[in-house]
Amino acid sequence: MQYAILCYNDENAVASWTKEEDDACMARLAKVQGDMAAKGKMGPVARLLPTTAATTLRKSATGTMVIDGPFAETKEQFLGFYVVEADTLDEAIAFAKDLAVANPGIGAYELRPVSLFFPHTIAAGSGAT
Template sequence: MRYMLLIYANEAAMANASNEATYQISAAYGAYTEALKKSGAWLAGDRLRPTQSATLVRMADGKTNVLDGPYADTKEQLAGFYMIEVADADAAIAWAARCPAASSGTVEVRPIWELTEYPSER
């Protein structure tokens, strides 16, 4: 089964981290990613740019509303993700617990809704 590991972190703390701390965090993520790949669980993953670079799009009354920059002022922001394929939720939770973000932020484990049937084209 496929799962998303959604990584939430404090952007301000990350931006203010020392060079040494940034290096250590990068090394920890590198080792974690390599472990995922070696296990065969890794499908995809990446870091996201800060929320200031985000664009929100909503439709209201048939009009497109676009808002640049962060929308919500929250303690943690979505900072990255991993898509993994493992046997069950327990295995996904075990991988989430190993993620560097689990010690300083939050890792949300979300099963992917597998689409097995698509509507026929007309």
């Protein structure tokens, strides 16, 4: 079964890491991903930019409305996600635990089974590295 691992944390705390701290954290997370990839179980990974850059499209009975900012104002923000293949929930939890250890501080990981998955690829030369 595929799981989406949705990462939540205080984006202001994450944004106040120094570049060295951020790099070190990313290196630890890359290792966790590498272990999963070696088993052929690692799907797409995304780290999201701050919620201040977000736009929300809200649909109501009368139509759609574009709103500045994230969908929900919360203490912890949705900062990124992983898609992994896990045979059991325990395996997905073990992966999320590894992420939690690699990631300093507080935060939360929501493990959500995936219903549909289209691994489309975006043409090179655009977007973040």
